[in-house]
Each structure stands twice: as C-alpha cells, then as structure tokens.
Amino acid sequence: MLMTGLGSGIDYESMIGAIVAAERAPKDNQLNRQEGMNSAEMDALKEIQNTINSFRDKVEDLNSSSDLEKLKSTLSNDDVLSVTVDSNAVAGEYSFEVTQLAKAQRDQLFKVSDGSTFTKGNISFGSVNIDIATLQTDLISKENDNKQAHQDKVYKEIADKHGLDVTTDKAAIEDILTNSANPDFDQSRLDSYNSRQQSYDDKVTRLTNDGVTIEELQSAINNHADNDGVKATLVRSGDGISMVLNGKNTGQANAIGAVNVTLNPADIKGNTVDITQPDNGNKSLQAAEDAIVKYGSMELTSATNKMENVIDGISLNLKDTGTVNVTVERDDAAVNTNIKAFVEAYNSVIETVNIYTKSSEDSAAALSGDSATRSMISRMRGVIGDEYTASTFQTLSQLGITTTREGTLEIDQKKLDKALEDDFEAVSTLFLGDDTQTGMMDEMLVILDDYHKNGGVYDRRIDQLEYSNKQITEDREKLDERMEAKTIYLRNYYAKMDSQIAQMNQTQSMLVSMLM
Incomplete structure (x- = not known):
C-alpha cells in the first residue's frame, strides 16, 4: 500500500523511495560491476578457446604423416582409370593395362x-x-x-x-x-x-x-x-x-x-x-566377370572396378580398358598449404589474446594481467622458438618462418620452398619427430590439451565464472527481498507518524476554534 501523506501533506512515498535507493545503490552497483566483469571475462575466454580449438585442428593435421607427407598422382590417360594415393605409397612411375572391367551378370x-x-x-x-x-x-x-x-x-x-x-x-x-x-x-x-x-x-x-x-x-x-x-x-x-x-x-x-x-x-x-x-x-x-589389370608381368584381379590398396598406398578406380602410366610424387603445394594453415591459426590465437589482454587508455582489457593466458602464450612461444635436434632443420627460422614484434609468425615463402625442395624429410622430421625424439607438433599438442579439452584450464575458469554469476543472481534476489522488507517497514513507520501528525493538527485546530 502506497503512503499518501494525507495527515501531514508530506510525500512519504518519494522519501521512502529515496531512502531505499540510497541503501540499495552500493550493493547493486557492486553486483552489476562484478557480473559485467565476469561476463566480459567469460566472453574473452570462450573466444580464445575457439581460436585454440581451430589451431589444435591444424596442429593435428600437421602432426599426421598423411597430411604432411601428401603425395599426388598424375595420369597419362584419366579415361582408363583414376588413382588415389596415401602416405604409404612410394613415389615413382607405375604402368597399368586394364584388359577387362568387372561386370555383373x-x-x-x-x-x-x-x-x-x-x-x-x-x-x-x-x-x-x-x-x-x-x-x-x-x-x-x-x-x-x-x-x-x-x-x-x-x-x-x-x-x-x-x-x-x-x-x-x-x-x-x-x-x-x-x-x-x-x-x-x-x-x-x-x-x-x-x-x-x-x-x-x-x-x-x-x-x-x-x-x-x-x-x-x-x-x-x-x-x-x-x-x-x-x-x-x-x-x-x-x-x-x-x-x-x-x-x-x-x-x-x-x-x-x-x-x-x-x-x-x-x-x-x-x-x-x-x-x-x-x-x-x-x-x-x-556374363559376370572380374576386373583384370596387368602390372608388368603380374595379373591383378578384382570382383569390382575399384581395387583398394592394390599396391601399397595406391588404389585404382577402373573406367575403361587401355594402358595408363601413373606418376606418384610428393604434393608440395598441399604441404605448403598445411604449413600456411598452421601459421595462420597460430597467428589467430596470438591476435585474439592480444585483443583481450592489452588495455587501452579508454578501458581495461577483460583478461589484462591474466596469468593463465600469459603462461599459455609463453609456453607456445617456447615451442615455436625451441630447437629440435632430430632434424637437420632444427628451428622454424631455418624454414623461413620467423616471429614478428607482435608475436605472430611470418613466412619467407622462397626459403620455405627451398627447404622443402632440398630436404623434405628433414622438414617432416622437424614437425613430426622420429623414433627417438618428439617433433614440434607433439610438443604443441601437450600445451594445447591443457586449454582445449573438456576440463581444461579455460573450461574450469568458465565454469567458475558461470557459478559466480549464478551466485550474483541469487544475491540480487536476496537484495530485492531486503529492500522490499525495508520499504514495508518504512511505510509502516511513516504511516504511524502521519497519523500522529494528523491528530496533532486536529487538536490544534480545535484549540484555535475554542480561543476564537
């Protein structure tokens, strides 16, 4: 029930509102400020985690011999057959003669x-x-x-x-x-x-x-x-x-x-x-017939026109009879693309972290001074700048990949192309390692797993911030209840005061009329 102030003519409701607002404001501001900080931090962590996830995908690609050591095939006649090759194939020249396609009765x-x-x-x-x-x-x-x-x-x-x-x-x-x-x-x-x-x-x-x-x-x-x-x-x-x-x-x-x-x-x-x-x-x-392919003096047969892994790493999809020469060689363009994708994804992580950790004159960054993020970047830079003795190329800089002032990577394409041409296996070993030593990608995955996987550092931080915001919601509800109780108390208090003032005014009026 609102306070009308009929007895005294005083606007008690405005007075009560001002008192409650003054008491509520400090706590309300504190909750709003904390909730805003939590939400900004969560958004920043999620954005960084997204870039980490993308970067980890590229690291996994580069850590796979099938992606890093990609081969390609060139055919003299693609009307006869098509070829797929994987990393188990051996580079070289192959000649096939399709003498009969597989047929159904x-x-x-x-x-x-x-x-x-x-x-x-x-x-x-x-x-x-x-x-x-x-x-x-x-x-x-x-x-x-x-x-x-x-x-x-x-x-x-x-x-x-x-x-x-x-x-x-x-x-x-x-x-x-x-x-x-x-x-x-x-x-x-x-x-x-x-x-x-x-x-x-x-x-x-x-x-x-x-x-x-x-x-x-x-x-x-x-x-x-x-x-x-x-x-x-x-x-x-x-x-x-x-x-x-x-x-x-x-x-x-x-x-x-x-x-x-x-x-x-x-x-x-x-x-x-x-x-x-x-x-x-x-x-x-x-008539039902098997496919027949001659490979030198050998005769290869198959119930279908797709010969899977007919030679290690080489599968044939037969189309017509005839002879075709197949050249299997390393796909330098695909390897270059994978290395570029790795560099771009790494740079995306660095740039995103810079956005959320570097404050400006106008405002503080959501993760300014955040130790976990600083530690992650420091560890990643350590892997990028480390030496890997399993390979004759021991650092990324020897491949033409160097670090800028901003912490991102840049590629000297001519130097990378030359490294791939001069000693492709050494480039591969730098990234993949060998039987005795781990490569750069394995080292990077160890770091990323701390931040990428469920239950990692960022996941736990986000969970804590979500819990904190949930507590803030509960605190705000409790504050609402206290302020409502305060409002009711003040209305009751001023109602009594208004009644007493009304009685005093009535008595005063009676005395004045008696003296007149």
Whole structure:
C-alpha cells in the first residue's frame, strides 16, 4: 500500500523511495560491476578457446604423416582409370593395362508387347522360383483382402463417429453409409467408398480374366523372400518390352547362375512378339566377370572396378580398358598449404589474446594481467622458438618462418620452398619427430590439451565464472527481498507518524476554534 501523506501533506512515498535507493545503490552497483566483469571475462575466454580449438585442428593435421607427407598422382590417360594415393605409397612411375572391367551378370528373361499379361509360366534362378499361376491366385486373394480391409476401415470410422458397434450395429452402419435418407448420410463418403471398392473389383476381374501384368511379375521377382539382391528391370524398345535380370554385384563370385524361363505363347495375352525367337526369349546379355589389370608381368584381379590398396598406398578406380602410366610424387603445394594453415591459426590465437589482454587508455582489457593466458602464450612461444635436434632443420627460422614484434609468425615463402625442395624429410622430421625424439607438433599438442579439452584450464575458469554469476543472481534476489522488507517497514513507520501528525493538527485546530 502506497503512503499518501494525507495527515501531514508530506510525500512519504518519494522519501521512502529515496531512502531505499540510497541503501540499495552500493550493493547493486557492486553486483552489476562484478557480473559485467565476469561476463566480459567469460566472453574473452570462450573466444580464445575457439581460436585454440581451430589451431589444435591444424596442429593435428600437421602432426599426421598423411597430411604432411601428401603425395599426388598424375595420369597419362584419366579415361582408363583414376588413382588415389596415401602416405604409404612410394613415389615413382607405375604402368597399368586394364584388359577387362568387372561386370555383373545380365540376362534377358523374355521380350513381349507392352501391355501383355501372363496366366501361366515359371521363372527361376538361385533360390527364387516364381510360378505365374500361383502368383495370379495370390494377387487375387490379396485384392479381395484389401477390399475387405477397406470396408472394415470405413465401417469402423462410421461406428466410432456415431458410437456404434461394428458387429452388432452393422445394419445401422450400412444405412448411414448408403441410405441418402439417413440424416448422417454423406454422399462424398459413399462416392469415395464405392470408387475404392470398385477399383479392387476391377483388379480382381482383370487378374481373373487376363492374368498378371509384367510390372506385377517384376515386383514379385524383386520382392521375393529368397532374392538376395538380384533386380528385374523393364527395358522398352520400339517393338516391345524386355524383362532383364541384373546381378546384385560385379564379379564372377556374384554371378546369378543358371536362369530358367518357361513361357508358352498361348499363356500370354495381348502379345504380338514371337517369344519363340531366340532374340525374344531367355538369353545372356552379359556374363559376370572380374576386373583384370596387368602390372608388368603380374595379373591383378578384382570382383569390382575399384581395387583398394592394390599396391601399397595406391588404389585404382577402373573406367575403361587401355594402358595408363601413373606418376606418384610428393604434393608440395598441399604441404605448403598445411604449413600456411598452421601459421595462420597460430597467428589467430596470438591476435585474439592480444585483443583481450592489452588495455587501452579508454578501458581495461577483460583478461589484462591474466596469468593463465600469459603462461599459455609463453609456453607456445617456447615451442615455436625451441630447437629440435632430430632434424637437420632444427628451428622454424631455418624454414623461413620467423616471429614478428607482435608475436605472430611470418613466412619467407622462397626459403620455405627451398627447404622443402632440398630436404623434405628433414622438414617432416622437424614437425613430426622420429623414433627417438618428439617433433614440434607433439610438443604443441601437450600445451594445447591443457586449454582445449573438456576440463581444461579455460573450461574450469568458465565454469567458475558461470557459478559466480549464478551466485550474483541469487544475491540480487536476496537484495530485492531486503529492500522490499525495508520499504514495508518504512511505510509502516511513516504511516504511524502521519497519523500522529494528523491528530496533532486536529487538536490544534480545535484549540484555535475554542480561543476564537
């Protein structure tokens, strides 16, 4: 309840507000200041941690022989094959002759006129056996089941809508569905129901009188429970449509095997193609074959056209027959790119740290004087400037990578290119180390793991700051409660004072009137 000051004419509410605000301000300012500092520090730590994560990715790339010692392949004819190489490959010249590509078995089962239907016959391969007469009977049964299921569904929808039982109230349900005089009759529902039921009847009539379509026969083959992946496809040409059986995979081991087709022209309706002719009957279109590649006097075979690691570190993807020469050599451009990415990521860390640790005349940086960040940068610079005796190149400066006044790195590209050309292995050893000594990247990873991984230095700091801000929120809530209690107390106190002043004014007025 607000203080009106009717008795005294004093604006107590403004007075109370000023008193409470004056008492609240120091603590409020303290909480706001601390919360702002915490938030600024958290933002700075997260930003630095993001750059550390990116830098660590580049260090890991450079610490991988597959990335640092990248090889590339050059082909004399890329129409014959393509090549992928990894670090296990040996640089040199290779010659391959592709004499045969891997192929999957492909058979024509028959060729008929488009729109033909079948009443009898048999198709078998492997464990699959399709008896067309049995298929015809199964499809008729399926359509009848579908028709009944549709009727049951519609009847149940009506029963549920009108609180009826689908068994005992069947007559009532049928009346609702079909009787236009019934108040619950719906013509659109009946039309939809009749159309759907008629479609089932039409299909049953067609199956009974004409037989199975070529598409239904195709589906029966492809969905047969014993089919392990062989696919029947329909190939249309000017004078008809062929059903073609395709092996699941290439190679002799994946051959479909014997295919048997028994069809009598009298059991095919609507057909004008003479299936007794060899071109229109069951015939082989393509035999299952392995890929064959000659490498010198050696003959390499594969069930597929992709030969993985056919020679250490070299994989072939065959495209066509023919001869191709392959040159495998070091990919200096990729190595250069990786080293540049490392330098750029390192510089990003240094620049981000400088933003958040160096104060200006106008304001203090969020991490100004932060010992953990100073320690991290000092350790990183130690790794960058250290000597690594496992390599003839013992420092980054010998590769043309030096430190600027700002603490970032810069590259003398000509010097780096020369170092890579003169002794690539020594450059690699500087970064990777050897069997007895660690390289620069391993040393850098040890440092970054203290700040990068979950539970690292920055993660713990961020957790502490988040907890501190949570405490500040709780302290602010407690302050609100105290100030509310203070406001209530002051209102009660001044209410009594206002009442007393009102009584005094009343007494004074009475005395004055008596003396008049």
